[in-house]
Amino acid sequence: xxxxxxxxxxxxxxxxxxxxxxxxxxxxxxxxxxxxxxxxxxxxxxxxxxxxxxxxxxxxxxxxxxxxxxxxxxxxxxxxxxxxxxxxxxxxxxxxxxxxxxxxxxxxxxxxxxxxxxxxxxxxxxxxxxxxxxxxxxxxxxxxxxxxxxxxxxxxxxxxxxxxxxxxxxxxxxxxxxxxxxxxxxxxxxxxxxxxxxxxxxxxxxxxxxxxxxxxxxxxxxxxxxxxxxxxxxxxxxxxxxxxxxxxxxxxxxxxxxxxxxxxxxxxxxxxxxxxxxxxxxxxxxxxxxxxxxxxxxxxxxxxxxxxxxxxxxxxx
Amino acid sequence: xxxxxxxxxxxxxxxxxxxxxxxxxxxxxxxxxxxxxxxxxxxxxxxxxxxxxxxxxxxxxxxxxxxxxxxxxxxxxxxxxxxxxxxxxxxxxxxxxxxxxxxxxxxxxxxxxxxxxxxxxxxxxxxxxxxxxxxxxxxxxxxxxxxxxxxxxxxxxxxxxxxxxxxxxxxxxxxxxxxxxxxxxxxxxxxxxxxxxxxxxxxxxxxxxxxxxxxxxxxxxxxxxxxxxxxxxxxxxxxxxxxxxxxxxxxxxxxxxxxxxxxxxxxxxxxxxx
Numbered sequence: 001x002x003x004x005x006x007x008x009x010x011x012x013x014x015x016x017x018x019x020x021x022x023x024x025x026x027x028x029x030x031x032x033x034x035x036x037x038x039x040x041x042x043x044x045x046x047x048x049x050x051x052x053x054x055x056x057x058x059x060x061x062x063x064x065x066x067x068x069x070x071x072x073x074x075x076x077x078x079x080x081x082x083x084x085x086x087x088x089x090x091x092x093x094x095x096x097x098x099x100x101x102x103x104x105x106x107x108x109x110x111x112x113x114x115x116x117x118x119x120x121x122x123x124x125x126x127x128x129x130x131x132x133x134x135x136x137x138x139x140x141x142x143x144x145x146x147x148x149x150x151x152x153x154x155x156x157x158x159x160x161x162x163x164x165x166x167x168x169x170x171x172x173x174x175x176x177x178x179x180x181x182x183x184x185x186x187x188x189x190x191x192x193x194x195x196x197x198x199x200x201x202x203x204x205x206x207x208x209x210x211x212x213x214x215x216x217x218x219x220x221x222x223x224x225x226x227x228x229x230x231x232x233x234x235x236x237x238x239x240x241x242x243x244x245x246x247x248x249x250x251x252x253x254x255x256x257x258x259x260x261x262x263x264x265x266x267x268x269x270x271x272x273x274x275x276x277x278x279x280x281x282x283x284x285x286x287x288x289x290x291x292x293x294x295x296x297x298x299x300x301x302x303x304x305x306x307x308x309x310x311x312x313x314x315x316x317x
Numbered sequence: 318x319x320x321x322x323x324x325x326x327x328x329x330x331x332x333x334x335x336x337x338x339x340x341x342x343x344x345x346x347x348x349x350x351x352x353x354x355x356x357x358x359x360x361x362x363x364x365x366x367x368x369x370x371x372x373x374x375x376x377x378x379x380x381x382x383x384x385x386x387x388x389x390x391x392x393x394x395x396x397x398x399x400x401x402x403x404x405x406x407x408x409x410x411x412x413x414x415x416x417x418x419x420x421x422x423x424x425x426x427x428x429x430x431x432x433x434x435x436x437x438x439x440x441x442x443x444x445x446x447x448x449x450x451x452x453x454x455x456x457x458x459x460x461x462x463x464x465x466x467x468x469x470x471x472x473x474x475x476x477x478x479x480x481x482x483x484x485x486x487x488x489x490x491x492x493x494x495x496x497x498x499x500x501x502x503x504x505x506x507x508x509x510x511x512x513x514x515x516x517x518x519x520x521x522x523x524x525x526x527x528x529x530x531x532x533x534x535x536x537x538x539x540x541x542x543x544x545x546x547x548x549x550x551x552x553x554x555x556x557x558x559x560x561x562x563x564x565x566x567x568x569x570x571x572x573x574x575x576x577x578x579x580x581x582x583x584x585x586x587x588x589x590x591x
Contacts, residue, residue: 018429027445037445137577141570143521145528146562149548153555164551252434256525260548267437271529274441286441290432297432 012298019290020072024065027283033057038081038277051081055280072287078280082273087284090269097167098258098265101181101188102250108189109196110243117200117239122227124205132197139194144253148187148260155183165262184261188253192246199242203235210234236307244300248293320582327578333571337564341387348381353536361554370560373543374550379557382538383564389450389533390540390568394519396454398512401461406508408462409469410501413477414492424470427463435460436525443531450533457522461515468511472504479503506583513576517569524565540565 028034035052036043056064071078077087120132156164167180207213208231216226254267262268266285273281321327344352349369356376364371370379412423439456446452476482477500485495526532527541535542540561547557 015429015432019432022429022433026441137573138566138570141517141566141573143524143562143565143569145525146544146558146565149544149551149558149562152548153551153558157552157555248431248434252436255437255440256529259529270437271440274445282441286433286437289434289437293434294432 008298008301012294015294016291017069019294020069020287021065023283023287023290024061024068027279027286028064029061034279038279068283072284077284080273080278080281082276082278082281087281090281091266091284091288094264094266094269096170097181097263098254098267100178101184101254101258101263101265102247104181104185105188105192105250106243106247108185109193109246112189113193113196114200114239117197118204118227118232120197120201121204121208121231122223129201133201136194136197139191140198142191142194144187144191145256145260147190148184148257151183151187152260165260167263167265180261180263184257184263187260188250188257192249196239196242196246200235200239203238204231207231207234237304240300240303240307244296247296251289251293321578324578324581326574327582330571330574330576330578333567334575337387337391337568337571340384341391344381344384344388348378348384350378350381352377352381352385352538354378361550361557364556371554371556373546373557374554377538379543379560382543383540383560386538386540386543386561386564387568389537390520390523390565393450393454393457393523393532394516397457397519397523398461398515400455400458401515402465402508402512405462405465406469406501409466409471410473410496412466413470413473414496420470423466427467430460430463436522439522439526440529440531443526448531448534450537453523453526453532456526457519460522461519464515465508465511468507469504472507473500476500476503506579509583510576510580513572513579517572517576520565520568520572 033052035048035055035057039048039051052058056067068078075088077091079085080087080090083090116132120129123129152164155162162183163180164183168176170177204227208227210231212234213226213230216230217223221229251267254265255271256267257263258265258267259271266289270282270285270289272278273285350356354377356372358376359368359372360374360376362368362372362376368378368380370383372378373382408423412420435457439453439460442456442459443449443452446455473496477495482495482499485499490498523532524539524541524544527539528545530542530545532541533539543561544558547554547561551558
């Protein structure tokens, strides 16, 4: 067990390192001269030379890579070129928008998807099932940014009960800030919930056919009790896998959703940094986002151990 | 064939897909108005007999723009999927034929690729290489490569153990011939289903890129761009934000239903609806 964990941790670190190398290569090595990429073609020669020096481009690439990684590990993310502030400060501000948004979306999509997925499985082939799965098929096809615009249309234009965009900041209090995140969270959550409910339904259908459910029924358990106590817990593994995978979609989704709702989060920061060619910010953020996807997938793998006692990984490669 | 006529997913899916395809094709030689023609006098008109879906803030005909948008959306998605399948399928087949460390290394590489949120990286690529339909195709296509490589590898591994492949190997055929003549034709159903799914995802990705201004460039209309423009006028002309989104959703829904239907029809073992 310990050996397994150590192996997995080593794999995790290796993947993180490879990811950072890819980002560095794409942004710093392949473009040739990152300084001229950041500045306009009309930039003066001495401006360019100053920026080259500031970015340390006079040193070999591998030293720059090691300096960057060393900085990341010690919390020094470098200085943003356009904002002239430490990137770590920018990230710290923006995370306070994106992280609550991501957590809220995951919670919403899970609390919506699991009950209706289980309900569809329990009512398999009947009207409820057909209606739920029809709605889910539609939800999967819904682009989240269009859903966002429709929600604005409905809850900010037609019935103005929620803000159409922007963020007041947590210092204005919990509720005013949360109000700004409700529509964006639903835009991200509903299409994800549609996918998740389909996965939940087929996972529960699979476990409903198992012997232990029949045994539970034979023991005299009611159908509802057998469903929730035996079929649903055993169906959780594929569901958790998909929730983990959706985290990655969610991060990418924030780039566009934060633009729809003008939220000052990480997604909008990376987008602005890209259009302003603020390379160090882009580099840090992409590594941060890819790193969190890698870590979440790792945690999902670990969660299996808790969910399924049969997986012990003894002798597993 | 009879099974196809009794499969509602397949029927609705193919009907929607054909309508979208026909719309895109028609727009090549006919739209009610030229989709880029500005007519300020008739700006923000309500839907009517003259302008079926109304006009936008520049007086351009929304129906014509949606028709032309179908063309750009479908062509971006088509090229993106071709890039992904064209590189991913050979890579996946190669990995499974080699086995051993080659296979292992390739699978770790796809793992790594999946760690980068696809749309985020597409935004990065189009922003660095310059916005435009061509770079959008490439950026979305790159993310289809690992998907196709994975699916192909998984499916070929199963088929390569079957008796008829053993038989071909016994007759002295080379690995390449076996892969092309015997294995790939047997996984074409799986690949076809994957192609429809990726096509649908590519349409959403293209619309997303166009929405943030990185896809097809104006004046040529695109659904994502239309949504972005509509958001500015959301209080004055809410309907403008509805039609392009409906077009995206309908295309994606049609392709997804087609994919589900094909899965049921071509490979009963893969069927979702137990």
